[in-house]
Amino acid sequence: MFHYYREAFIRLFYPAACEVCHANLDLEEKILCQHCVGDLDALAWPMEKAMTDERFEHLDHAWTVYAYGSPIRELLHGVKYARKDYLLKACQKRAAGLAQAVTSDFWYDAILPIPIDRMKLMKRHFNQAEVLATMLEPWLTPPVERSFLIKHRSIPSQTSLSQCERAINVYGSFRLKHHAKVLGGSFLLLDDVLTTGATANEAARLLKLHGAKRVDFMALAKTAPNLEKMRFLESPSSSSKAGERTIPVHS
Template sequence: MHCQPHDKNQVYIWLKNKQTCLLCDEPAEADIPLCTACETELPWLGDQCRTCALPLPAAGLTCGGCLKDPPAFEQVAVPWGYGFPVDSLITRFKHNAKWPFGHLLADVLGQFLHYRFDEGLPRPEALLPVPLADRRLRRRGFNQAQMLARWLGKRLELPCEEGTLRRILDTDAQQELNAKARRRNLRNAFALAPGAAVEGRHLALVDDVLTTGATAHALARLLRDAGAARVDVYCLARTPKPDPLQALRVA
């Protein structure tokens, strides 16, 4: 079953026309449908953990969670905190199939990553979307991470290797679980496709939101165990940790 929407003949003709902002309908000056005023008001992530991008009170720190139990991924690159209107745009894209909102967010994420590459963030060899279980894919009709990775790959001129990672267990929903329970829930949930070429490569996982990082850690551990040299994570938004005391235990 091919559930993913086709890139051709989609609803993105507006990318070639005079732009109006998708958020306020005012004219957009850039090549994406977002005006300068709305772009400025997005919940841009400030000081954050050097590894997992958890919001922190000062720059250049590592959060207590990453110090105590370092994740398998090297670094998270994410432009926004999970706040309005980004949270609403992600929800409408993910659960209501409002693909223009996802395309818009992927374009701005691509601009953000170009800036990060210019500032010294190592450029990966390929993008790997976080996979969905078959049952969830059938119910939703598409994998939002796969669509984001496709759009992002075009803007960054990087290959999107969609078949490398597989979700072989349909685990319980992660939303109501704490970090420890999430990691336990994802144990053995993923696998590499037969013949997947990852050894010695720098790869980047693509997803919509990073919460505890359990999914990213599980996939990065799988890739690192298979010989990947480095695994980064690219996502649209980062949620704050529920326990503020954890974020304050920094170095």
């Protein structure tokens, strides 16, 4: 009760705004207003459609929580370009639900957040996939291994590349820290966005090259190359109007 009054007092002088549409937040609202929470929920795949219907050479299965559109787009922009890692909490409940369902249906030896290179880490101050893994960790039985996979070289921007060009671009960009632990193992890779799957597929290729039995992938949102391209043509600070909906990229 004390916290409630303290929060009410603070909000009196410093009103909190929705991170997407900037409407004032009610006392019980965090990060997003009710309207944007509704828009976010509308992007979530029903559990039976969370598995993507695309084929990847080295990934056995890929799951995503949301279709890529507003407001997940603005939330992930905020995470990546404004260092607002706390925005991922808006996705916690649904992401935890899917992660829990996937890890209870399939055995994994470890959850592996997709790493970012050192330059990106210095710029961003955190790896969003690791933040996501930490957020989901209480709901997961398999351990989260944060330094299992290492991205040892930065790669040129992928935004204007085709699926095939992306695969070439990321080839050889990962290395393994614990080769011996891979043989016969099953792993779930974790990242914020699935675009063409080239990055996760390359991580899976390396794991399978060292004897992994199974490699799956889970991402918060599934986009398409053309949408991804459009996203980067906008400035990071630009955002769509509240309530704008992007048509889900798969049915």
